[in-house]
Amino acid sequence: MEHIPAADRYQQKMQYKYCGNSGLMLPRISLGLWHNFGDVDNFGTATDMIKYAFDNGVTHFDLANNYGPSPGSAEANFGKILKNNFQGYRDEMIISSKAGHSMWNGPYGDGSSRKNLMASIDQSLRRTGLEYFDIFYSHRYDGITPVEETMQALVDIVKQGKALYAGISKYPPEKAKIAYEILKSNFVPCLIYQDRYSMFTREVETETLQLAADQGAGVIAFSPLAQGMLTNKYLHGIPENSRAAKSTGFLQKDQVTEDKINAARQLNEIALCRKQTLAQMALAWVLKDERVTSVIVGASSVKQLTDNLESINNLNFGCEELNVIENILVQINK
Secondary structure, X not given: OOOOOOOOXXXXXXXXXXXXXXXXXXXXXXXXXXXXXXXXXXXXXXXXXXXXXXXXXXXXXXXXXXXXXXXXXXXXXXXHHHHHHOOOOHHHOEEEEEEOOOOOOOOOOXXXXXXXXXXXXXXXXXXXXXXXXXXXXXXXXXXXXXXXXXXXXXHHHHHOOOEEEEEEEOOOHHHHHHHHHHHHHOOOOEEEEEEXXXXXXXXXXXXXXXXXXXXXXXXXEEOOOHHXXXXXXXXXXXXXXXXXXXXXXXXXXXXXXXXXXXXXXXHHHHHHHOOOOHHHHHHHHHHOOOOOOEEEEOOOOHHHHHHHHHHHHOOOOOHHHXXXXXXXXXXXXX
16 A cells, blocks of 8 residues: 655654755755665565655655665665655655665676766666656765766766766765866756764864865765764674674674773763763764755664654754763774
């Protein structure tokens, strides 16, 4: 049975913010499908999370061609969820995808070449059943392909109507600046820059955030909870069945250091005083920067997603709070 979205979905607590200098608004919290939406995951749970997100004002869903596992399965599953539950609601959604990481065998299934991007978007559109993406990103600078080649591919993708906007992800500042200038000169300005940003990962503060602002691009942060380290999951070490306990994946045991566990415990005490969970405060901390348009959360259940969305209730920090938090964070980088 097709899902009937909540009638008051735009009267809920979600807030929206214009993305850079564009006329496009994004929800402050977007749902990412990096994990928990692939072939190995529960399709019913994935469906419930998409329904719940949309019912609560989340309009942006973030994909990439290689999300799964298996690669491509998150896009295929998302396409099925849309077809089965959201016929007639496409124009209320912002759906983004990316290409640039390893996706298929051979020399053309990886990297930032024109060949890879043009083939990738066609494959992604087929998997999702969409006619276009709202945002299509170059997922990374591969260190080899000239930025000019990659940006021309994005320009052509937009001008061919396969995407409405172009974005870049994880580009080093010197390459991002070139990318911004090329896109702007071709009248397809970069809508948005995506990178990792959290209390525990702050490299973008050095140069990247201000560069995006100067160029009129929005910023969207992924892994704002540091792969779960900024939740109550690791306050007492590494539990069994956690992401860090697995031998594969992006969060490894050696990343969950004693310094970070201690920092998380101290941050949790501040969160409790704010009547928030640690995860809610961590999301609010990223969103406090005016240059950040949205954060991408990943969730494995509706309950987890509910907790994340509650962060919208309190995005404000006092000067004293920020000073205490900064002192805690400085310790883990010494």
